[in-house]
Amino acid sequence: MGRISIWVSLAVLLLALPWASSGYVVFLACLCGVNIVATLGLNITTGYTGLLSLSHAGFVAVGAYTTALLSNHWGVPILVCILLSGVMASLVGGIFGLPSFRLKGIYLAVATLAAQYTIIFALRQGGPITGGDSGLVVSIPQIGGLALDTNQKFYFVVLAVTVLAIWISRNLFFTRIGRAFIAIRERDFTAEVFGINLMRYKALAFMIGAFYAGVAGSLLAGFMRVVTPEQFSLTESVFYLAAVVVGGAGSIAGSIIGAVFMTLIPEFIAFALESTQEAFGFRAIAILGSVREIVFGGMIVAFLVFEPRGLSEVARRIWARLKRTKSSSSDNAHSKHT
Amino acid sequence: MVSPAVDRLGAQSPSQPLLEVADVTLTFGGLHALSGVSVEFEEGTINAIIGPNGAGKTTLLNVISGFYLPQQGQIRFQGRDILSMPPSARATLGIARTFQNISLYRGMSVLENIKLGAHTTLRTNVLAGGFFSRATRRQEAALTQRIKEEIAPPLRLNEYLDDPVEGLAYGIQKRIELARALALSPKLLLLDEPVAGMNSSETEEMAKLIQRVRAEWDVTIIMIEHDMSLVMGISDRVAVLSLGQTVCEGTPAQVQTHPKAIEAYLGVDDDAVTEVHA
Amino acid sequence: MMFLEYSLIGIAAGGIYGLLALGFVFIFMASGVFNFATGQMMMLGAYFFLAFSKIPGLPWWAAFALAILGSIVVAIILEWVVIRRLIGQPVISAVMVTMGLGWMLQGTASLIWGQVPQQLPDVLPRAPIFIGEILVPGRSVWGFVIAIAVALASVVYFRYSRTGVALRATASDQITAYSMGINVPASIRLTWIMAAISTTFAGVIAGSINGVTPELSNVAISVIAVVLLGGVNSVGGVIIAGLMMGWLETISGVYLGGHWREVIPYLAVLLVLLVRPSGLFGSKLVERI
Numbered sequence: 001m002g003r004i005s006i007w008v009s010l011a012v013l014l015l016a017l018p019w020a021s022s023g024y025v026v027f028l029a030c031l032c033g034v035n036i037v038a039t040l041g042l043n044i045t046t047g048y049t050g051l052l053s054l055s056h057a058g059f060v061a062v063g064a065y066t067t068a069l070l071s072n073h074w075g076v077p078i079l080v081c082i083l084l085s086g087v088m089a090s091l092v093g094g095i096f097g098l099p100s101f102r103l104k105g106i107y108l109a110v111a112t113l114a115a116q117y118t119i120i121f122a123l124r125q126g127g128p129i130t131g132g133d134s135g136l137v138v139s140i141p142q143i144g145g146l147a148l149d150t151n152q153k154f155y156f157v158v159l160a161v162t163v164l165a166i167w168i169s170r171n172l173f174f175t176r177i178g179r180a181f182i183a184i185r186e187r188d189f190t191a192e193v194f195g196i197n198l199m200r201y202k203a204l205a206f207m208i209g210a211f212y213a214g215v216a217g218s219l220l221a222g223f224m225r226v227v228t229p230e231q232f233s234l235t236e237s238v239f240y241l242a243a244v245v246v247g248g249a250g251s252i253a254g255s256i257i258g259a260v261f262m263t264l265i266p267e268f269i270a271f272a273l274e275s276t277q278e279a280f281g282f283r284a285i286a287i288l289g290s291v292r293e294i295v296f297g298g299m300i301v302a303f304l305v306f307e308p309r310g311l312s313e314v315a316r317r318i319w320a321r322l323k324r325t326k327s328s329s330s331d332n333a334h335s336k337h338t
Numbered sequence: 339m340v341s342p343a344v345d346r347l348g349a350q351s352p353s354q355p356l357l358e359v360a361d362v363t364l365t366f367g368g369l370h371a372l373s374g375v376s377v378e379f380e381e382g383t384i385n386a387i388i389g390p391n392g393a394g395k396t397t398l399l400n401v402i403s404g405f406y407l408p409q410q411g412q413i414r415f416q417g418r419d420i421l422s423m424p425p426s427a428r429a430t431l432g433i434a435r436t437f438q439n440i441s442l443y444r445g446m447s448v449l450e451n452i453k454l455g456a457h458t459t460l461r462t463n464v465l466a467g468g469f470f471s472r473a474t475r476r477q478e479a480a481l482t483q484r485i486k487e488e489i490a491p492p493l494r495l496n497e498y499l500d501d502p503v504e505g506l507a508y509g510i511q512k513r514i515e516l517a518r519a520l521a522l523s524p525k526l527l528l529l530d531e532p533v534a535g536m537n538s539s540e541t542e543e544m545a546k547l548i549q550r551v552r553a554e555w556d557v558t559i560i561m562i563e564h565d566m567s568l569v570m571g572i573s574d575r576v577a578v579l580s581l582g583q584t585v586c587e588g589t590p591a592q593v594q595t596h597p598k599a600i601e602a603y604l605g606v607d608d609d610a611v612t613e614v615h616a
Numbered sequence: 617m618m619f620l621e622y623s624l625i626g627i628a629a630g631g632i633y634g635l636l637a638l639g640f641v642f643i644f645m646a647s648g649v650f651n652f653a654t655g656q657m658m659m660l661g662a663y664f665f666l667a668f669s670k671i672p673g674l675p676w677w678a679a680f681a682l683a684i685l686g687s688i689v690v691a692i693i694l695e696w697v698v699i700r701r702l703i704g705q706p707v708i709s710a711v712m713v714t715m716g717l718g719w720m721l722q723g724t725a726s727l728i729w730g731q732v733p734q735q736l737p738d739v740l741p742r743a744p745i746f747i748g749e750i751l752v753p754g755r756s757v758w759g760f761v762i763a764i765a766v767a768l769a770s771v772v773y774f775r776y777s778r779t780g781v782a783l784r785a786t787a788s789d790q791i792t793a794y795s796m797g798i799n800v801p802a803s804i805r806l807t808w809i810m811a812a813i814s815t816t817f818a819g820v821i822a823g824s825i826n827g828v829t830p831e832l833s834n835v836a837i838s839v840i841a842v843v844l845l846g847g848v849n850s851v852g853g854v855i856i857a858g859l860m861m862g863w864l865e866t867i868s869g870v871y872l873g874g875h876w877r878e879v880i881p882y883l884a885v886l887l888v889l890l891v892r893p894s895g896l897f898g899s900k901l902v903e904r905i
Contacts, residue, residue, distance in 0.1 A: 052708050099890040106650055110840050114882035121879045168468040175467035176460045186443040195429030195458035250445050290726040297719025304713050305701045
């Protein structure tokens with residue numbers, strides 16, 4: 001009974017959020033949702049399958065710009081945009097990754113680095129189509145005839161898509177597809193012996209991850225309503241990698257924890273810097289970029305060195321310890337709890 | 339055809355062998371790993387490939403699996419040339435194997451590791467998997483049941499099925515590797531040192547298991563082993579490899595007393611007689 | 617005529633790439649780690665030189681020596697964090713750690729020194745040099761000469777010295793090297809030290825020509841392209857590939873436009889991966905099962 005009530009309370013909390021809190025919280029919730037979807041995708045590619053990808057932000061950009069263009073030029077409803085953005089990002093990923101799927105993982109990593117820079121370059125040089133350095137303003141997302149013109153309204157789209165993304169990821173790893181991904185990460189040639197075509201499955205893992213990125217980008221375009229190349233720099237790709245590492249590679253819960261953690265950290269940093277501005281009297285916001293770089297890099301290093309399985313493992317340990325003390329105390333009391 | 343330099347003892351079976359290795363030569367750079375190796379494996383038999391270290395035994399297995407492409411020679415499975423098939427395609431033919439170094443997958447439970455062996459028997463694609471279609475659910479449940487009822491019990495793995503593979507004892511991991519291979523429902527099972535690092539009671543248990551697998555599941559077995567009690571005890575035929583070449587082939591009794599076989603082990607005959615502990 | 621002049625300038629700039637690629641390749645060959653922090657190490661070397669040269673009364677060569685020392689210290693710390701702590705984890709973890717460390721270095725540098733390009737003391741003679749009838753900026757030529765000298769010295773050391781032979785043994789087969797009594801961890805540390813030295817030279821040269829900013833780190837992708845182009849296990853090949861990449865970047869910058877200059881190395885990488893992943897001079901990596 002206890003477990004179901006936890007899920008129900010969570011559902012109620014999430015559904016009531018727009019009315020129960022400030023606009024800033026809703027904004028953060030939307031951002032968390034976007035980052036959860038993106039991190040889930042990168043975790044599939046890098047965490048579960050072991051293919052290092054440095055282009056995730058680039059694929060998010062593809063999704064975001066695709067939605068912007070579809071929405072602005074043809075008024076495509078948001079749900080269709082989301083799907084098409086995922087497909088587009090997946091295709092772009094496939095094109096860039098294709099030469100490397102038959103090679104060792106490090107070559108793919110390099111290809112993704114090239115992809116990241118090339119995509120951003122193309123967006124900045126895209127002139128009238130992409131808006132160059134200034135980017136594009138996104139028209140109001142539409143569902144049916146309804147205009148989702150506030151974060152409160154768009155939040156539900158983000159919530160639904162995020163839940164769906166989590167569910168799909170979870171399902172994949174109940175099936176042979178997910179098992180194949182893990183086998184490729186662990187000992188790829190032995191996976192081949194059991195019938196797993198490495199090139200095909202690597203491509204699959206990479207393109208699924210890119211699809212998620214595209215969907216995340218689409219959601220981002222929907223609630224930010226502005227897309228610029230700057231939002232999708234290499235630093236952001238490192239952000240997503242950090243989210244995977246911090247939360248826990250190869251773990252769905254880890255993707256969620258990591259994404260939320262990494263989303264809140266920059267907000268924390270910005271907040272801390274703004275507070276110190278009064279104390280130290282310098283333009284702390286100007287150094288935000290540098291501090292973000294240090295923190296993201298530092299998180300990756302710290303977790304890989306000290307806690308390679310991430311926060312999800314830490315949470316699991318705490319949970320196990322709690323269950324043990326709970327059961328031992330209930331034994332002492334000679335009573336039964338479910 | 340078998341090269342005349344190899345002594346082949348015992349009667350030839352008239353039916354087509356399940357697996358034929360014909361005149362296989364494999365070089366790495368200038369190094370000859372295998373030179374003109376020819377062996378035939380009859381269906382339903384337990385075969386052992388023995389020889390001193392560096393003889394090319396695992397290399398031969400890797401050629402059969404498809405990891406190395408020989409410069410010369412042929413490999414025929416059920417009469418069909420498989421050299422042009424990549425390793426992942428050979429699994430669909432019903433060829434399974436275990437590895438010298440345990441290669442179980444961390445991050446998955448014992449059950450999931452075993453299920454991976456049956457990858458080619460499942461039909462799930464990305465969409466079906468992502469949305470966990472009814473067909474997918476049924477296939478997964480059926481596979482789980484099959485493993486729980488048919489594969490895990492003889493290997494005494496049922497109590498470990500939900501455990502992560504990391505941290506399990508070596509002997510248990512070896513059995514999981516075997517279970518994974520069996521999940522493929524193989525016609526041919528390649529075992530690379532199945533009892534390496536096991537004590538005598540574990541070896542005996544594995545010996546009985548291998549014989550049971552052959553009998554109940556109709557699987558042809560090729561194993562590489564150093565443990566002579568196992569090799570001589572349960573093999574129908576034994577092939578001796580030395581320095582990348584077949585030295586002789588025959589029943590255990592024949593090979594044991596064959597002068598060339600003894601010569602191949604000369605200088606390392608301590609290893610030939612004692613068990614290898616990892 | 618202009619084409620020739622630009623070509624020479626490009627090749628001269630490529631000297632830096634060759635030098636950086638060497639540092640990268642040594643580490644990769646010894647430990648299989650792609651050191652994504654190579655660019656940041658180079659940037660740091662340049663900044664160290666900048667900082668030490670500001671000390672009053674210190675001659676520039678002393679400042680340079682201190683910069684090398686500083687880089688070596690940082691490299692040893694990096695190696696200690698990356699290699700030591702991550703033994704047993706898959707290589708991808710080590711690669712990600714070098715990325716994270718690189719990011720930290722870059723962020724720290726921009727915190728300390730800001731984003732504005734800084735001038736390094738004039739150590740490369742400016743006077744233009746005539747090659748035949750062509751005029752090439754002095755700093756480019758001298759930078760090239762020094763870069764190639766250091767690169768060749770490293771290659772000679774790698775090839776012929778006792779420690780160099782040990783390094784090559786480690787590079788080809790760690791386990792066998794261990795069994796032959798070679799101190800593998802020390803060899804790996806040595807490759808990081810060599811990388812520190814070559815990246816400092818490269819950083820000071822590049823910084824002298826273009827000024828020093830944290831953005832100097834971005835040369836890393838060009839270096840990776842160079843390494844792939846030359847062949848990830850070919851020491852001589854990457855030097856040549858470096859010169860080629862330098863030439864390619866300069867020529868494309870001139871004839872296609874400045875923006876293309878940025879993206880050319882990435883396109884080059886993709887092309888190499890498509891056509892010949894082992895690079896122009898490298899050999900196929902054989903994986904023993």
